[in-house]
Amino acid sequence: MGYNRHARNRGWWGYMKYIVRKYGSGREPATDLERRELEAVRRAVDETFRTRDGASRVEFIEMIYWRRSHSLQGAAMKIGISERTGLRWHGEFIKTVAAEFFGDASLREDKGKKKGEKEL
Secondary structure, three states: OOOOOOHHHHHHHHHHHHHHHHHOOOOOOOOHHHHHHHHHHHHHHHHHHOOOOHHHHHHHHHHHHHOOOOOHHHHHHHHOOOHHHHHHHHHHHHHHHHHHHHOOHHHHOOOOOOOOOOOO
16 A cells, blocks of 8 residues: 555544534534634634635635535535635635644645745
8 A cells, every 4th residue: 555645634634624514503612622623713714704815715615514505616616716726725724724723824834836936
């Protein structure tokens, strides 16, 4: 079996997706951990709103995770963006939630960026 360079990320990635889904349930947090999870998602939503196309990005995440009305591809079509842009927005949001939850800003960095490429 070959080495998968992304295998180490699957644990936190799945956990972040799980807490994003929980955020939309409307259930009040019962434990300190649940409060921390909720706060990480709230901060990520606030930060996302402040980005370029922030309202569209949050609507995109809302359709996928909270309303559960669209797949990632369907939400991208509804918003009017390419599937690739939808994948990027999704990844950036999950990384932002992780950075807020773990307090590690390096999780936001895009290692796949070309040298000298600027972020918008």
